[in-house]
Amino acid sequence: MNSYVLNTVGLTKQYGRNKAVDNVKINIKQGEIYGLIGKNGAGKTTLIRIVTALVYPTAGEISLFGKTTPKDLAFARKRIGVIADRPVFFPNLSATENLEYYRLQRGIPDRKAVGRALEMANLADTGKKKYKHFSQGMKQRLGFALAVMGKPDFLILDEPINGLDPIGIMEYREIIKRLNEENRLTILITSHILSELYQVATHYGIIHNGNLVKEFSRAKLEDDTKRYISVEVNDATRAAIILEEKMNTIDYEVFPDNELRVYSPAARPSEIAYCLVSSGIQLNALAETCSGLEDYFMQAIGNAL
């Protein structure tokens, strides 16, 4: 059985000479929270619009829940809940009326679905307030309510935290995690706020200039971005030998500019400093560093250029 929710092969969208999405091959498995990272204009939104059939691809194939034919894809797309980069609704209707409109349009028989979705998005008490009077955060949350109203199997959230306040962001994060854990809901989130994705996603993809330059798991990211202690000394090679002998440290790297990076999780900066200074090594600088998703992202983009 194919456990992939979304597969694309050679997906391309060209506007004139510009390729908004270029030969993208993305793989999202069931139950994953997939964070799609990219700068503004990298192609995230276009990719989502192709997956949701709002934009027609110039080339390439899409497989959704293992379905590839146009007819099957049309049905498969009904299992998706989407929040666009800027949710839009009818300005003169309230939150309840807007969702009721879409409930009827989508043929959702459960009349309580609207109330449940509004509650989940913390909008249950908006009453008759019209959409045009909503704050940006409320609009974003209403978009989320629409996306989850039909109990989708695959949730696509395009820049979902835009306009949310810190508490809203925190609540949002919790809801996403809960939906993923309790319902095994597959989620694709795009953002250019990397710290947010770092906290929720289980898998990542980096998109740059329309190309998906890298896909990796959270475990791989943690492995590649592990914590280290950076030590700048007068003789890095000798310092490394001393650390090996006195602290049994073997997980380190020596750099040409007399920098030594110690990756051992047990190593403490104060112990290293004492050990080196007491052995006559001149210590110029010492810092505990953790290269995060930002560094990883910049490195991946750098490699792609």
Added chain:
Amino acid sequence: MLNIIHSDIFRLRKNKTIRYAAIGAMAVVLLAGLLQFLVANNIWDMGNEAVYLGIMPIAQNDQLPDNAAEFASYFLGIGVLPFFVLIFIVAIIGADYSHGTLQNTLAFETNRRVVYIAKFVSGVLCSMVLTIACIIFSWIAGLALFGFGGFDWEYFERLVYSILLLLPVYMGLVGFGNCIVAVTRKTSATIAVYLLSIVLLATVIQSITTVFPASGWLAFLDPVTACKTISAYWLQSAGYTVLMIFIWLAFAVITTIIGLLRYMNEDITKTN
């Protein structure tokens, strides 16, 4: 498709513009009735101005309503109905473009043909409902103004046939309006093009029929004239009426196909 029609009707019920349009339509009925009442009772002698102002249908410019049923059928000939159709075009398919909500609909129901046809059916259905509501209202108003004297079932039958004959005209108008929306993607442009088309079409056709009297049938293409003709269809030959129905149905099919092709192949890239 039924779900989409159902949801559109739900939304229109909440729409203030539609309510105001319905009230406006009723006001037109009442105004026309009052003026006809004044003319009929020689309280106000308007002469031919009544025809120019559209108060009296051209086909019946030498007559005044005898009873409520006749007044109700006169309403169809006043010539305002094509303008009310525009309100529904803007409120149903136009709103999706002007508010950017098209993406919410098409991301779920990806069979765009179904969506477009559903919006077309909603437009025609709502136009028919408004017409019937106005007919009922004009009947009530006519009852107060002209009474029930001389009524027989033929009046009622004619009224029902007139409403049914309006269907192809509405289909043509909604098809045309939806096509403009799909091509221009803007409600303001749609309103301008739609209104200009009606005005220009009437002027051009009038010029042609003046120069070439044999091309009188072209008048059917003008929706205002078509509505007036329908309001007194029994005064025309059956062939004339059939030709008119055929012309409007063909227009509906052509404009719907053009609009549909545009709607189906369009990339939805922008929101408000």
